[in-house]
Amino acid sequence: MRYVLPILAATLVQTGHVHAETRQMDSHEHGSGTLNIALEGSTVVMEFEAPGYDIVGFEYEATSDKDLAAIEAAIEKLESPMSLFVPNNSAGCTVAASHASLMTEEDGHEEHKDHEHDDDHEEHAEGEDHDEDHADDHDEHDHEDEASHTEFEAEYALTCDSPEKLTSLAFTYFQTFPNAEELDIQLITEKGAFAFEADRANPTVDLQGTQ
Template sequence: MKTTLTAVALLTALPVFAEDSRQLDAHEHGVGALNIAIDGTSVAMEFHAPGADIVGFEYVAKSDADLAAIETAIAALNAPLDLFVLPAGAMCTVTNASAELESEEAHDDHSKHKHDEDKHDDHADEGHKDHDDHDHEAHKETGHDDDDHDAHAKKAAHTEFHAEYMLNCDGPDALNEISFAYFQTFPNATEVEVQLISSSGAQSFEATRDAPVLDLGR
């Protein structure tokens, strides 16, 4: 368990290294980010990719087809060794995998909603209990109905898939390359920026659809 915790600790240092080594767009369509920390037989991985790369859209899914596409994508992302293929000699197995879809729009809406609630409570304490009803009627009179809000949310949503993995590799010395089958699974993806921390130090790499096999130089 000690090595696993150490690998996770190393993984937390990767964003700092990534910022120092290269300034990357945090959400550039076609480009994902894979952070890897290797400590003995323990390998921690963290992966981020724009929603458009994985399912072809970034609006909030509501239709059955869109929801099914997200479910299928998460299932695929929960099988890291099928996406990021490691050498057979490394004898790696997945000990933990977790993938989810995150939405900045939802987070912003939640924060704004909480802020508005706090303001409303303050007004209520001052005796302005009819303020909310008045605003609601004014909102309707200006024509900004629920359909307009839904259209705006669909246009402004900003989603990203995030996955975290823990692997155990009985042959860590054989961890010298990664084959990105990821590009075959997700046709909209074109590039993955890779940050690696191991006993050899910190390194950065770039895997692309045209060059999907990454030499880790270990």
């Protein structure tokens, strides 16, 4: 869904329509990621987002085999939520769906770098207008130093046998990704919305009283 707008904007520019450009960027803090959890019935939906720095340790465009392999490996790890965000056993949760990808955020344009490689996205991102827009940037900065940010994003759906027994989440995530420092967690249940914080020193979140 979030990819639709930039694509739409890019399409409009390409077809020559005059459309005021929207300039807005998400905040980006190294070491700090977010995890949104929504609970309804036996379904738990989670959305994860963390800076590239937290996951692979760099945010420049990966070109070397080593960096590309690191991204590939990270995405694979991110696609198994049960070994990153571990619900307590008695809830009986299993993964129903999971998907992770790397997003490149460059001067407001979001380039979708999915490991599944969606050609359409690449095309738009590297369209003529994009190059013209950034012509200045290329003159002023060395390509390597370009201030670009990357974000890893993942979406999960879990099915839990007894969701009412979901009382804690253990974040082995911090062991898997040594650069990650903290995660801001937002939870929506029948009772309302709750915020929690997990970090390297306190990697377990108590969910009691939230349902």
